[in-house]
Amino acid sequence: MASLAHRPVLFFDIDNCLYPKSTQVHRLMSDLIDAYFETHLSLSQADANQLHMRYYKEYGLAIEGLVRHHKVDPLDYNTKVDDALPLEGVIRPNPKLRKMLQDLDTTKVKPWLLTNAYISHGKRVVELLEVDDMFEGITFCDYGAEKFVCKPAREMYEKAMREAGVKDTGNCFFVDDSFINCKAAKELGWTAAHLIDSTEPEPTTRASQYQINDLEELRDIYPQFFKSA
């Protein structure tokens, strides 16, 4: 089984990636995040939204800015934002996604989740999609840790590699809807596919090696990982 131990890893982002952006979960999330900024930083709704967007652009997620600049407890934030999202009935089982994941040849590739969410949210989403059994593990942002590590920080990708048991960056493949996450992955030596919703504008420069509009396109860009027809 020596070859199995050295399988390349295909890292999947979760939010707005395993379910489409059109699900509008980011809207629900954005409202709760704005409310959190308003309550905890005593800001007007407009200022809360502006700061939230600034942190999102700068750090990849709002919570990092809250922790860095406002000493917010990330676990409290997680309870009031991610875990409070009304996802039941919004994120539904996705048989097409499940089929795509089933078509991965797991003797050739290790499917692994890589999320900036906390474990509770990450697990909840893949369970709602009914694909939770299709991954061999998950690297999440540990909101309980002393040091906050999340994409696109280099340490997060290194943590993912340690946890997934892969040493060579050339064996790391990735899909994420975030431009900065894909760019950072590529800079580290990973092969990354930037997933862009068809309703979104295309970036003027590409984030990484691949740019796709649908997860089904993984079959075309990473054919080496799929069972042959």
Ligand SMILES: [Mg+2]
């Ligand atoms: Mg995402």
